[in-house]
Amino acid sequence: MKILGISSWFHDSSACLLVDGDIVAYAEEERFSRRKHTPEYPKSAIDWILDENGLCLDDLDEVVYFMNPWGYLATGVRAVLANFPKSLALAGPKAGTVWPLMRLRSMAGLKRQLCRDHNARGKFKLVYLNHYRTHQASAFFASEFDDVAILTMDFAVDGTTEVIAEGRGNKIDDRLMHTVPNGFALLYATITHVLGFKWYDEFKVMGMAAYGEPRFLDGIEKLYQLDPDSGELQLDFSYFDFQNYGMQKLFTERMKELFGEPRVPGSEITQKEYDLAVSLQEATNRYGLAMARLAKKLTNSKNLCMAGGVAQNCVMNQVICESGLFENVFLQPLAGDVGCSLGGALYRYHQDHGQPRKYSMRHLYLGPSYDEDVEPVIDRTGLVARDSEDWHGDVAQAIADGLVVGFYDGRMEAGPRALGSRSILADARSPEMKEILNSRVKHREHFRPFAPSVLADKVDLVFEPLPTCRSLDYMIVTMNVRPEWNDQLPAITHNDGTARVQTVQKAYASNYYTIIEKFFALTGVPLVINTSFN
Template sequence: MNPLTSIPSHRSHAVLGLCSYTHDSAAALLIDGKLEGFVEEERLSEVKHTRAYPEQAVAWLLREAHLLPEQVDVVAYNFHGSLYFGDLAALPLHLGSGPALERARSFAKVGLRTMRRVRGLQSEFPNARVRPVRHHHTHQLYAFAASGWDRSAVLIVDSLGETQTTTIAAASCAGGGGPALKQVLTLRDPASLGYAYGAVTEHLGWRRGDEEGTVMALAALGDPARFRELFERIIPITAHGFTLHPAYFALRVLSSGHKRLRPAFAEATCLPRRPEEPLTEVHRDLAAALQEHTNQVMLHLARLAQRRTGERRLCVGGGVATNCVSIGKIIEAGVFDEVFVPPAPGDAGTAIGAAAAAHLEVSSLPLTGLTRCYLGPEYPAASIDMVRWPSLVEKPVDGDAADFLADQLAAGLIVGLFHGRVEAGPRALGNRSILASPLRSDVVEKLNAVVKFREPFRPFAPMALAEHAADYFTLDQQAPFMSTASGVTDLARTLIPAIVHANGTARLQTVTQVDNPFVHAVLAAFARRTGVPVLINTSLNVKGKPICGTPAMALDCLAESGLDALMLEERWFTK
């Protein structure tokens, strides 16, 4: 691994940002305001959505920066435990109500536990000031700073941060200083769109907090009219946002054993589906109505953000920001001139936001490096003992690596690509990807059935040369982080129907030579061979496992799946 930028002897402070103990653990390191590195723990531990302390991520960051734990000046944590108590008065508690009291106790318990965990970090970093940061503030700061803009509205929509669920702020960098955020709207639990979407995901037989994207894909196959009126009633849109109907959604109790939906929801829709049960029309229709109403709520929130801030640009963060269909609807509506979603909009990215917040409290140095997405470990000269993979063979790469890979893809091979630094966030952005030709008639079926081992209705996203994307996609802004669903042109429907989902969209990634020179070269070489500057890009993993962050994980993926080959840096592995 190549070391990160050397630490200057005059550095003012090192800030370590942590997302830990909830889900999607991650760590980020800022030196004098510069983001030196970031990685999600799952990419190293192989435990998807791990909630453990990000031990390996922290060790990598400190090792690469030549720091000892006692040299860390500030540890910033992405939740603020005491705020669970300060906000209890705003919770809808009713004396004599068992569920409400149980809910209050759970919030108090989590608040105390969070405070203990923050104090525990002091023993790991004995000379550091440990700074808890309000969860939505970490989302807001990261989403805005990652955009590189001078000003914008910021919309955060997730399941829960302390007791906040939805916030809107006006952000600016007036006078060249650090970002300033002015809060203009706050919704608190139980008004939570993330809570509702996760509850219905679970009702449909998938894991909430993990497989909401599967429900979003299924929605394209259903008819929303069947349950349209129901969702309008149970998630009503209001002048100040939205609410959840208490007859259908149970009060949140911060414990995994508590159900989120009341019996009235099943009576109005269908019985809960077990994961092994077949999908029926009612499941598809329920997903379609949920997604349609989510789009409407998100668009309403975007309009509120525009009216209350007067800004012409919008940054969106939080777990619901990963819903690329809703983001696409906001862009299509033209409410803002441009919409930005950072590469890690969910909780993992709050490690960066927490570190940024702590840095700005004590330093006037500007934040830098937050607009990048390739921030994790790289392995340019990894020594690999192939004894563990007796079925794999290494073969020489003939000539230029990008040209060689393009040849293999044009010939119809499905190839894993492990190249450069690990990207941030839930989308593979070319450095830990599975690539395939969109010209193969059977490519979607094969990818789902024998490579990814996932549901046959799930689509695959395209990556395209940014300079030619308009020929195939209707999106009128760049999409470097694969965060939005775009309409497609007639040319795309004719030449590459494999990348078009049932709803007529594709989750697009645009690639420039500056952002990713190697992948840009592969796309250009593929275009020279086929006439099409587009490839299918999905994450280098199989269902249920995290994106491969290490060479060993990538070789396991090749050995255990239907991948034809793996390019690991400029080495070529086949079976």
């Protein structure tokens, strides 16, 4: 059975192919269009997947879309009616990344577009899924576990926000559901805007948190109530306006009573913003932990699987892993909507078709490779190429000598993190390296930390163990740097003594592993800085 999962017309459009239960290819449209977080239809990603696997669209059994248009329409109509007439703005062209009415038209015409853009007759079946299902499936069916609690935390515009479910074998059963507009993800996004940042800047807020004092925590906790026993969630909507205006206006004047004037985007970041960021982080940790406790209570499983936008918060993930609530925690590395094409395909195969499990996520090297095209690029750009008897050793030596190395190897990684296929590598021992990379290469804020890639079998040498976490290979969780290493690794040790770790497995990234192994032999340090090209 061949199933193509796709996401489109929201953000981070992607496509993913499942063949007889295995994920064989995945790509995000932004990698072809060069437009970050693009909402456009993933034509290039689909074309690459079909071409790579020698297929045409009519060879597929199903195409699965990651959203339910009817749920989207019903949720939208309910939201407009709830606060009519001011909420009419929700149907306007600026309410989302794509005008909602245009989105609905695109979703309704998806089969026509598929056939037209990929020369198909339409023999395949088109299936629309509830959005949260695709997150749930990406967490559970990509894990190695048969019996799990599934926690998804998101803001799905077709109706749900946070859902706790039980996964057994190849079936998912819901246990608790929060629905739009009550959800922590939009609270987080709203405070991100109060801090003067925009959509997709949540990572900046997480990075800022290490520099503040949580003096606004009481204020953040006034914004919502979560009953720890029943799990009922209620946001205080006297502070919020996204339920009326969508992306155009997220909060009311009352929010200023709690946190003062919002920061003007682009203006200087003051201590107040750092304090608000850490207050939000602390509230996020508490919220995530409370939801994990509910998940434990409702399923009594020893395993937890997580996905959804909020599950990208690496610090919260560390708190949940350390809580001892679960023996095993699988954090889907494609936790945001980039993972929904993958989750949609897995959901159909197992939940709806009843097929047994065979896939579990071992790596993310699922995208295009361009090996044969490298020489023309070298000629075109005027770079100097040379052969080497020991190129791994040469790269390791260059890093140890303080050079910044661009590294390109094999199939592209899925998801937002560079994991050694398209990476910039540097020496984490250098006190100046963070500043050099932030200001000269990445052009980003000083407070954003760099992540380390560490040899998997040496991770506990440098970091305090996180034995419950089953997702250390993906930079989706922070770990504490051991105190004795803190001063030796200034470029990857964040202000709070943590690092967002990727452990490198020889079995899946052998060249990358060998470079770090040689760097370890040269320096005694089993890790390098790894940051993405973008």
